[in-house]
Amino acid sequence: MKHVAETELALYTSGDVSLWRRAAVRLHLSGCEACRARMQEYRADQQALRSVAEDLPEGLDWDALSAEMTANIRVGLAAGECVAPRQRATPQRSWLPVAVAAGMVVLLAAGLSLNLQRRAQAPGLTAVEDRSPLVQMNESGIELRANGNSMGVSGAGPGRPVAVSASMQGTARARYVDDDTAQVTITSVYVQ
Amino acid sequence: MKTKFIIPVVLAAVTMMVSGQTLAHKVSLPKDSPVALIADDWGDSGASRAFALDLHVALSLRNTSSRRIHGITLTVTAQEMTAGGKGSISVPSLNVAPGDNFSVRGDLHLLRPLGTGGPQVEVSLDGVLFDDLSFYGPDKLHSRRSMTVWELEARRDRKYFKSLLETAGRDGLQKEMLDGLTRQADRPQFGVQIVRGRATNNDPGREVQFAFLQLPDAPVEPSDGMARIASNEVRAPRLQVRNKSARPIRHLEIGWIVKDQRGQEMVAASLPSDLALAPGASSQVLQDASVRFPQGTAIQSMSGFVSSVEFADGSFWIPSRTALGASNLRRVVAPSPEEERLLKIYQKKGIAGLVEELKKF
Numbered sequence: 001m002k003h004v005a006e007t008e009l010a011l012y013t014s015g016d017v018s019l020w021r022r023a024a025v026r027l028h029l030s031g032c033e034a035c036r037a038r039m040q041e042y043r044a045d046q047q048a049l050r051s052v053a054e055d056l057p058e059g060l061d062w063d064a065l066s067a068e069m070t071a072n073i074r075v076g077l078a079a080g081e082c083v084a085p086r087q088r089a090t091p092q093r094s095w096l097p098v099a100v101a102a103g104m105v106v107l108l109a110a111g112l113s114l115n116l117q118r119r120a121q122a123p124g125l126t127a128v129e130d131r132s133p134l135v136q137m138n139e140s141g142i143e144l145r146a147n148g149n150s151m152g153v154s155g156a157g158p159g160r161p162v163a164v165s166a167s168m169q170g171t172a173r174a175r176y177v178d179d180d181t182a183q184v185t186i187t188s189v190y191v192q
Numbered sequence: 193m194k195t196k197f198i199i200p201v202v203l204a205a206v207t208m209m210v211s212g213q214t215l216a217h218k219v220s221l222p223k224d225s226p227v228a229l230i231a232d233d234w235g236d237s238g239a240s241r242a243f244a245l246d247l248h249v250a251l252s253l254r255n256t257s258s259r260r261i262h263g264i265t266l267t268v269t270a271q272e273m274t275a276g277g278k279g280s281i282s283v284p285s286l287n288v289a290p291g292d293n294f295s296v297r298g299d300l301h302l303l304r305p306l307g308t309g310g311p312q313v314e315v316s317l318d319g320v321l322f323d324d325l326s327f328y329g330p331d332k333l334h335s336r337r338s339m340t341v342w343e344l345e346a347r348r349d350r351k352y353f354k355s356l357l358e359t360a361g362r363d364g365l366q367k368e369m370l371d372g373l374t375r376q377a378d379r380p381q382f383g384v385q386i387v388r389g390r391a392t393n394n395d396p397g398r399e400v401q402f403a404f405l406q407l408p409d410a411p412v413e414p415s416d417g418m419a420r421i422a423s424n425e426v427r428a429p430r431l432q433v434r435n436k437s438a439r440p441i442r443h444l445e446i447g448w449i450v451k452d453q454r455g456q457e458m459v460a461a462s463l464p465s466d467l468a469l470a471p472g473a474s475s476q477v478l479q480d481a482s483v484r485f486p487q488g489t490a491i492q493s494m495s496g497f498v499s500s501v502e503f504a505d506g507s508f509w510i511p512s513r514t515a516l517g518a519s520n521l522r523r524v525v526a527p528s529p530e531e532e533r534l535l536k537i538y539q540k541k542g543i544a545g546l547v548e549e550l551k552k553f
Contacts, residue, residue: 138383145385162376163526165447167462168429168479170388175529178297182536184529186282187298188333191388 004028004035012118013042134173138166144189145173197271219251225319226257226328227264229335230293236488237313245270247313249281250297257328261288261323262343265335269303269314278302280318280333284529287323287552321530341500346530350553352513353534357550362543369538369546373533375523379508385484390529397422402431405497407515411437412444412469412498419494421493424485426450429463430478431496437509441469446477449524457524460485461488462499499522 004012004025012018012025029036136143142164161174170191177184217237219229235248247268255261272456281298288294302313319329321339329335357365402417417431429448435441444466446463487492501509516522527535538546 040404043257046252048411093410134385134387135384136383152484165462165526166384166386167461168384168386168388168448168483169464170481172386175532177532177536179536179540182533182540183283183295185296185298186284186529187300188280188282189279189300190280190333 003032006038009039010042012044013039038114039175135166135170135189137166138171138173140188142166142174142189144172144191195387197270204340206522210537217249218312218314220314220316220491222317225317226255226261227253227317228261230254232315233319234355245302245313246296247302249315249412251315252293254293255288255290257320259320259326260287260290260291260323261294261320262346263339264296264441265318265329265333265339266296266298267316267318267333268300268302270312270317280335280429281340282335282342283500284339285346285533293550296447301370308320310374328414331553333429337502341510342529343382343509346414347526348510348513349528349531349534350550354550357516364442365546366538366543367539372527372535373539375384376527379524380458383486384460387482387484396420397425397427400426400491400494403427404431405521406496407475407511408513409509409512411435411499411501411509412497414446414496414519417494417496421491424489424491425482426460426485426486426491426494427482427505428480429494430476431463433465433467433469434473434474435469438471439507440471440504441501442479442504444469445499445501446496447499447521447525448483448499450483450485450491451493452497453492454486455492459525460494463496464520466505469494499525 008017010024012022013021018026029039074156092135097163135143137139139160141161143183161173162177165174165175173188175184175186217232217234220231221227221229230252230253234251235250236328237247237249238245249268253264263282263286268279268281273316279300279302281296283294283296286294300376306477317329318333318356319327319335319339321327321329321336321343325340325343327336353365356368360367386468397420399418400421402414402419402466404414404417412436413436415432415434417429419429420525431446433444433446439445443464443466445465448463449457449461450460451457460483463479465479467475467477469475485496496513499511503509511521513522516525526532534546534549537549541548
């Protein structure tokens with residue numbers, strides 16, 4: 001069975017495919033468990049991303065940003081044209097993939113930037129600019145964060161740690177004691 | 193929605209970069225490893241999100257050496273060179289006889305590798321500590337140091353509890369356990385962030401001096417400690433240390449305690465330092481890092497104490513229980529992993545179970 005392309009599946013999840021393709025993808029999903037599961041993962045990820053990307057950063061004017069991105073693409077295209085050799089067989093056709101790729105890159109960068117900047121801070125901690133990797137610990141466990149994103153965390157298991165600790169060299173540890181065996185397990189994450 | 197188009201594109205791009213959801217994993221042990229893998233269970237480990245791996249691993253291992261194993265550290269690697277790509281699982285306070293099996297379980301989230309092929313995780317051995325304090329392993333994570341300190345603390349605490357049992361009987365031991373459980377419940381734990389490198393707070397703050405808790409038998413004397421406090425952030429702690437002992441020192445750790453405006457104390461972090469400190473010599477311990485506390489926290493004072501010292505010959509010093517008790521540190525500092533284990537045994541099996549456990553060592 002030929003599966004739906006990843007890109008199309010992602011676009012379908014957010015309702016960004018044409019009506020005809022939407023029907024075709026829906027038909028495929030009805031008979032393909034793998035793609036259906038994949039689509040559900042996209043949906044879960046999309047909801048998670050939306051929950052943190054819902055609000056634009058304070059003071060951000062989307063229209064201005066959009067115009068700036070468009071302008072940047074145009075400037076890039078114009079600059080490319082200035083330095084490009086004059087004698088080309090089909091210059092008009094060759095710009096299309098370049099423009100699409102440039103747009104994708106800008107949109108991807110903007111999307112990642114918006115997402116990375118707006119992940120929630122830990123409750124109670126100051127919302128300062130977190131560009132450097134940092135370790136965070138509280139009674140729930142330990143976490144390594146960079147660009148506001150969780151990069152590594154110890155404490156995915158059941159129960160809360162009995163103790164957490166961190167060193168100024170960038171190591172954080174969480175200590176767990178098994179309820180049945182009393183065995184102590186210490187999980188660590190490292191900034192460096 | 194304006195981000196409506198960005199989100200699927202980002203998702204699609206990430207997905208295209210990372211093909212497949214199945215978590216490839218392997219357990220790598222050296223040929224002459226003192227432990228052998230009997231079985232591994234990865235449960236529902238997998239790539240849960242675009243950037244994250246959920247790992248739930250349980251390994252069954254056998255002691256194939258001729259000595260008792262008292263601790264083990266395993267490295268868990270998703271990406272070797274990236275922050276968040278690596279973690280470790282340590283099990284201290286073991287007592288595994290040669291030929292016996294034991295289990296190591298761990299739950300971690302790690303940064304998911306982006307590249308060709310599916311996500312892959314490798315578990316490897318960083319070190320094994322034996323009952324004679326000898327060590328086997330590459331020690332890339334300095335686990336020899338951590339596990340040796342945990343083991344020395346375990347011996348110190350078991351000796352104390354056994355002595356208490358002899359002098360004060362089961363009632364005395366039981367009272368000590370109940371006190372330990374109370375301290376465990378009462379110990380404050382704030383949310384803390386530690387940032388390496390530059391500080392992000394624009395407030396220049398003020399310099400605040402450390403007070404040091406002098407532990408009588410400590411081989412190192414700390415002094416002249418300062419740090420800069422700016423709103424809820426404490427930056428760049430630095431202090432002088434002098435080697436009071438007759439042996440050269442190569443590593444030490446200072447415990448750093450802060451007190452907030454409500455008078456609550458907590459261990460903010462440890463200040464480890466690699467140094468070459470000859471007998472009688474002094475050196476500066478400096479950390480280019482900041483500690484952030486929850487908003488609204490106003491740090492009133494700071495204190496420090498020497499929590500461990502490693503001599504150049506590989507031997508260690510740790511504070512005695514008497515010193516910890518006299519300086520009131522036990523109220524603030526977490527107990528040793530062994531004391532946590534014994535407290536759990538007491539909770540589960542009562543005083544009789546605890547006494548039986550102490551007899552095993």
